[in-house]
Amino acid sequence: MKKIRVFFAVLACKLARAAIRLLGRGGTDFPGRVALKICPDLLGQLAKTVTTVIVTGTNGKTTTSRMIEQAFIDSGISYFANKTGANLISGITAEFAVHSKLSGKCKYPWAVIESDEAAFKQVGKQVNPKAVVVTNVFRDQLDRYGEVTHTLNNIRIGLQGCKNAVVCLNADDSLSASLAEELPNEILFYGVNTPIYKTRVEEVSDAPYCIKCKSEYVYDYVTYGHLGGYRCPKCGYARPMPQVAVEEVLASDTEHSEVVISLDGKRYDANVNLPGGYNIYNAVSAMAAGKALGLDPAVVSKSLSQFACGFGRMEKFDIDGHSLRMILIKNPAGCNQVLNFLTDATEPFLFVACLNDRSFDGKDVSWIWDVDFERLTEMGDLLTGVYVSGVRADDMAARFKYAGVPTEKLRVIKDYSELLKACLAQDRPVFIMPTYTAMLDLRATVSKNYGFKNFWE
Ligand SMILES: [Zn+2]
Structure with missing residues (x-):
């Protein structure tokens, strides 16, 4: 049986x-x-x-x-x-x-x-x-x-x-x-x-x-x-x-x-x-x-020097000579670690955050207030811009405003194709921090628009 x-x-x-x-x-x-x-x-x-x-x-x-x-x-x-x-x-x-x-x-x-x-x-x-x-x-x-x-x-x-x-x-x-x-x-x-x-x-x-x-x-x-x-x-x-x-x-x-x-x-x-x-x-x-x-x-x-990182885990894409890294975030601790390593940056970069609130992301997005985003502001001219996206893009934008990101550096772009286009238009490294479901959607858009493999392939 x-x-x-x-x-x-x-x-x-x-x-x-x-x-x-x-x-x-x-x-x-x-x-x-x-x-x-x-x-x-x-x-x-x-x-x-x-x-x-x-x-x-x-x-x-x-x-x-x-x-x-x-x-x-x-x-x-x-x-x-x-x-x-x-x-x-x-x-x-x-x-x-x-x-x-x-x-x-x-x-x-x-x-x-x-x-x-x-x-x-x-x-x-x-x-x-x-x-x-x-x-x-x-x-x-x-x-x-x-x-x-x-x-x-x-x-x-x-x-x-x-x-x-x-x-x-x-x-x-x-x-x-x-x-x-x-x-x-x-x-x-x-x-x-x-x-x-x-x-x-x-x-x-x-x-x-x-x-x-x-x-x-x-x-x-x-x-x-x-x-x-x-x-x-x-x-x-x-x-x-x-x-x-x-x-x-x-x-x-x-x-x-x-x-x-x-x-x-x-x-x-x-x-x-x-x-x-x-x-x-x-x-x-x-x-x-x-x-x-x-x-x-x-x-x-x-x-350890040659493993392939999991999709969205510091995954790096080279698109037409532009470098784009996607770093999944799930909680304040993980997010603060990303900021820790970004503050080591020595050349100007663009920062992107995509916040969703579906069940796999966590429905309560208040955790973004426990993250020390102020550190990004303190980087001055090394931080050339902050783009926000995702279902809760407006909450994310509010958090960055509060952290002191000047309004001229802050943009809300909800459409992922538009977002990626805007990122690539900037001639500098891009670090994207999406929550889980935002990462899946964004990853799919990268695959579709720029010919990268889907994560299950
Ligand atoms: Zn004790």
């Missing part, structure tokens, strides 16, 4: 996916939902023979997954991944189904799976991964997940289902690092042993107080947000020493970072081919995943 259910569920999923592709559409949960109706534990059935690494946490899931993917490619491992960002249980199930034969046997021995934190409660248990990477816990779209402790609890429950996994935790995040002592699993801490920015934006910490006794943490250094060398003066809870650590940041600019990562007493130079301090964290977490999976660290550290 089970085999028949698996057969029909996989078949239905493949057919539904093919039909949607014929219609020229990308990511959708529909095929997976159909499959799960037919066989509710399909994911568990299909994942049985696959060695899987799951990446979860608030920020950095997609980029970390792409880095691990490159490490797999360079290690000669045959794998598949949920590249399209379909990271709920339906999307992950569909990804397993389309990479399986109708018998339910997966065609690939390995998989790299990015999982939404709430979905991880189910995904972890069913997939039974060999390794899990928790990137970090930050305050996310309020209306979707509630408080940080709620996100943390989702991850906790997910990890409890991953009985056989090596768990890679961010030592610098007091929230997720605290999960270590509750878990019987082998734990691998990773972290950054040094500050990463010369100057940082002023940020509101998402976790100023000890998770155990509520006293205020003391920091030896802060990397960004609430991440860094924290310790509680009252109960003694403190940052654990990471086994995989960034020891030095040798160089960083708006294109890349060069770091030294220590692992098992050896030092590895890594040239991370994406800018921004948060990508240094993604790199060291990928190194930790490599160790958890038994990959050669020399190979993994090299692969």
Whole structure:
């Protein structure tokens, strides 16, 4: 009976996916939902023979997954991944189904799976991964997940289902690092042993107080947000020493970072081919995943210089000699990190923000007031203009006005084709920060108007 259910569920999923592709559409949960109706534990059935690494946490899931993917490619491992960002249980199930034969046997021995934190409660248990990477816990779209402790609890429950996994935790995040002592699993801490920015934006910490006794943490250094060398003066809870650590940041600019990562007493130079301090964290977490999976660290550290970033994650487009970078934003912490790296800019640039308020963006857009956009204004002539777009373009414009962007530098352009045209008319680098659904629409417009591949191709 089970085999028949698996057969029909996989078949239905493949057919539904093919039909949607014929219609020229990308990511959708529909095929997976159909499959799960037919066989509710399909994911568990299909994942049985696959060695899987799951990446979860608030920020950095997609980029970390792409880095691990490159490490797999360079290690000669045959794998598949949920590249399209379909990271709920339906999307992950569909990804397993389309990479399986109708018998339910997966065609690939390995998989790299990015999982939404709430979905991880189910995904972890069913997939039974060999390794899990928790990137970090930050305050996310309020209306979707509630408080940080709620996100943390989702991850906790997910990890409890991953009985056989090596768990890679961010030592610098007091929230997720605290999960270590509750878990019987082998734990691998990773972290950054040094500050990463010369100057940082002023940020509101998402976790100023000890998770155990509520006293205020003391920091030896802060990397960004609430991440860094924290310790509680009252109960003694403190940052654990990471086994995989960034020891030095040798160089960083708006294109890349060069770091030294220590692992098992050896030092590895890594040239991370994406800018921004948060990508240094993604790199060291990928190194930790490599160790958890038994990959050669020399190979993994090299692969960090050549991985392809996920769509919209610092994705770079060269259009008629113009450089355009698209940087997905989801929450104040992620957004402040983008500003941190933009303030390293040494040549004039154009800044674009696209704000939507659909459910995948977060319906409450008040978070834009928690972002230190004032830093952009302080850049003076390096910031040549600010264009805003998206469903909530007017809210975004109000935020920039309040931040002190002069009216002559500020433009509201709601049509994406017009927006891109206006960007390219400026002869300078463009940095576009869209929220999730705005990114999908904008990405589709870039594909259509300028001949780039769609993200699902
Ligand atoms: Zn304490």
